[in-house]
Amino acid sequence: MGDTGTSTTYTAKGKPFERDMDYISDRILAGERSADPDDRGPQDVQVWPVEPGRYRLVAAKACPWANRAIIVRNLLGLEDVISWGAPGPTHDQRSWTFDLDLDGRDPVLDMTHLQEAYFNRVPDYPKGITVPAIVDVASRAVVTNDFPQITHDLFFEWREHHRPDAPDLWPADLREEMETVMKRVFTEVNNGVYRCGFAGSQEAYDDAYDRLWVAMDWLEERLTDRRYLMGDAITEADVRLFTTLARFDAVYHGHFKCNRVKLAEMPALWGYARDLFQTPGFGETIDFDQIKQHYYVVHTDVNPTGIVPQGPDPDVWLEPHGRG
Known part of the structure; x- marks a missing residue:
């Protein structure tokens, strides 16, 4: 999974690299709406409500895919609406770890490994434990790790909470x-x-x-x-x-x-x-x-x-x- 998995998966000898784009594809949507069915994830797609303070963006600065979500959150002024947990730059065989935090535990999710949030959602989750991931704080379970959809939805679904001078990222x-x-x-x-x-x-x-x-x-x-x-x-x-x-x-x-x-x-x-x-x-x-x-x-x-x-x-x- 490159820099977003539990451990780096290298390409078989003689083969080109192919990125696994199979993610937990739940959506956080504004209003009474439903998400289109999507077969990419290991579970049925669910819809979660836009709710300030409910979610935590787990995104390591080291990872380029996670870095996107951190930037978009900043540009739109969502810092006080969606909290941010920052894993350290390296991870062990289990998953990304919160080794930058006191006692190596995320202070909001109270966990040492992001893997725990995945297992809270899908027991024995079989794929890479990737960042960025949006986690429901109350259940301590991953909502989605679909990185292109995350930044798309931060713009379109959280508009009510953007700062007044937020840029139009999708003109x-x-x-x-x-x-x-x-x-x-x-x-x-x-x-x-x-x-x-x-x-x-x-x-x-x-x-x-x-x-x-x-x-x-x-x-x-x-x-x-x-x-x-x-x-x-x-x-x-x-x-x-x-x-x-x-x-x-x-x-x-x-x-x-x-x-x-x-x-x-x-x-x-x-x-x-x-x-x-x-x-x-x-x-x-x-x-x-x-x-x-x-x-x-x-x-x-x-x-x-x-x-x-x-x-x-x-x-x-x-x-x-x-x-x-």
């Missing part, structure tokens, strides 16, 4: 094009770096590498004459790309062999990434020490020594980006 007039852009970003970049890092053969790696850099060149060109992916305003598409770019030079360039050039050597993408990093809601969610601890320690097949590199210098993210 209606751009939504169709944005969905196409986000699909390409996910398949070729967000997941593309993992296809490089966990490729089971030279052929699989070469194919993944080529696909990644075609997409990176496309993004470089797209961002040359526009500030953000969809134009002049930040959208969900930018959140989804940013969490990969933030990890690129520190992890993916070397650890995952995505090493044609560094992000810092692509003028438009590097300026764009720094622009977002310096925007409130983004940069404060990035902890490069935790990110490096996660990838270089957990991925023992990729980095058997467990040595964590010291660089690159994080201060470069604060240099002027020139994209005002």
Whole structure:
């Protein structure tokens, strides 16, 4: 499961990496509505009500998929509506652990391992214990770990609780094009770096590498004459790309062999990434020490020594980006 499972599942020799997208797909919906049936999870899809204070977002800063949810929660001003529990950057064979908290226990859920919340929902839950996960505080059970749906619903279903100046992350007039852009970003970049890092053969790696850099060149060109992916305003598409770019030079360039050039050597993408990093809601969610601890320690097949590199210098993210 890459960086979101109980332990890293490596690709069989000779095979390309494939991400398991089978999640607990319950929905938290506003008003009297029902969710469409979905066969992806090991249980029937249920609908939960929007209710401030009821849920806890469990999301590790180290994980790019969880990082998305932390950023969206910040941008929409939901900090006092949905609490946040932060596991540490590494996990044991059971699951993500709350080792950053006093006595290694989440202070709200009163548990040491996120696995407990999954088992409270599905006894002996058979799949990876992933983040982000939204947990019902009263029952201490996972509601959903469907990461793309989580950020979508934070915007559409929790609107009544957004702060007045919250950005329109899903503008209606751009939504169709944005969905196409986000699909390409996910398949070729967000997941593309993992296809490089966990490729089971030279052929699989070469194919993944080529696909990644075609997409990176496309993004470089797209961002040359526009500030953000969809134009002049930040959208969900930018959140989804940013969490990969933030990890690129520190992890993916070397650890995952995505090493044609560094992000810092692509003028438009590097300026764009720094622009977002310096925007409130983004940069404060990035902890490069935790990110490096996660990838270089957990991925023992990729980095058997467990040595964590010291660089690159994080201060470069604060240099002027020139994209005002």
